[in-house]
Amino acid sequence: MARVEPATSELTYPFWEATREHRYLVQWCTSCATPIFYPREACPWCLASDTLEWKESNGEGIVHAVSVQYRPGNPAMNEQVPYVVALVELDAGADNATIRVMSNVVNCDPEHVRIGDEVSLVWELLTDGRNLPLFEPASDSTGRSRTDPSTTASRHPAKETQ
């Protein structure tokens, strides 16, 4: 499907390389023990630049804000309307901290995504082998039908069966 493919920079190179392995890295400042999103050259709180490192998110998030786009914001998204644009509170990889990331929620009815919904990372392959992080309803959310298993291959398996 057509997509706007994000550019990389020296700063975001580790993030994008990790997406090739379906890993979502969050930048942290180890000096003030705070996650930083989006990645910066220096910590926006303590201004340290030599204490930045990457931690891996567990891929679990909560919908903080959501809207459904019926008209594409970009012509490359023409085939995808209606689609969900959401602000997701994503696990930041440590200390139960989260970052807020703007993304799409896919593999569900766009009208049924609500604030507070649990979502999980899912990956869409880009043309150069990187993957774009998107979200889908979490497998243990209630009252929601699961989607085509072929689109969920990257997810961890369901925890238990009743």
Ligand SMILES: [Zn+2]
């Ligand atoms: Zn800091």
